[in-house]
Amino acid sequence: MENPACKPNTHRIVCCIGDIHGHIDKLQSLWSNLETQIDPSHFQSALIIFLGDYCDRGPNTSKVLDFLISLPSKYPKQTHVFLCGNHDFAFAGFLGVLPEPADGSKFSDTWSGFEMNEAREGWYKEEGYERMHVQSRKWGGKKSGFTGKDLMKAVPPEHKKFLADLVWVHEEENVGIETAEGITEYKLIAVHAGLEKKRGVEEQLRYLKARDTSIPKVEALSGRENVWDMPEDLSNAATIVVSGHHGKLHSQGLRLIIDESGGREYNPMAAIVLPSMTIVRDTHVLK
Structure with a gap:
């Protein structure tokens, strides 16, 4: 058939x-x-x-x-x-390849209204966290066995470009x-x-x-x-x-x-x- x-x-x-x-x-x-x-x-x-x-x-x-x-x-x-x-969004933000907000705001502005959950959810707070979207901080905080700096270095440029696009x-x-x-x-x-x-x-x-x-x-x-x-x-x-x-x-x-x-x-x-x-x-x- x-x-x-x-x-x-x-x-x-x-x-x-x-x-x-x-x-x-x-x-x-x-x-x-x-x-x-x-x-x-x-x-x-x-x-x-x-x-x-x-x-x-x-x-x-x-x-x-x-x-x-x-x-x-x-x-x-x-x-x-x-x-x-949503996973790709968070990963891209963790790597610093999300497009910047067009309205001129900062990624740290997305934390507002959610910060009371930071300790309970274990948000990422290592190098570079100040420039991360709230979803990326949540995502990074759930990872274990690596430092953020190591992960950022391990991802090749072509993968970063794929996520950015x-x-x-x-x-x-x-x-x-x-x-x-x-x-x-x-x-x-x-x-x-x-x-x-x-x-x-x-x-x-x-x-x-x-x-x-x-x-x-x-x-x-x-x-x-x-x-x-x-x-x-x-x-x-x-x-x-x-x-x-x-x-x-x-x-x-x-x-x-x-x-x-x-x-x-x-x-x-x-x-x-x-x-x-x-x-x-x-x-x-x-x-």
């Missing part, structure tokens, strides 16, 4: 890949399965959207970043989008989804955690496109229940919202959450292939 992900169609293949969290073996297996399962000509020209969270939990963040950085040269006809996850949101027009009536076109918005249900979408897109680092907690990267559902502004819109982050595989209408692994060793890493809506996992045995 022909796999639906391989069927020829006039719409570009779009692959959305869930959280990786340092699991290089899972990522390599998933990529191999995507390459096997999708028609070669379609795969070579596909739009590949990585939904964020490349670091932490798994054993080899460095090799994950090397793999991702290599893709544009290995697959020059593909388009690769690398979204920023991550986008917070991606919009794509004319993305197809197969239905009983044929392929229907939608706009697609990809963002790591989701869009806030009760907040205006245009306002959210504006700060996400600007990568506004003056915000202490970026809900679209870090939120949970408040970004799970489709935003009210899009309840009747022909718009797909796809995210990772939540440690779940979930589909309700045009709201897609693709993070089956949650960064856990015992869970499969998953991707969704559009327009067929096929789920591909690292654990699938394909020939």
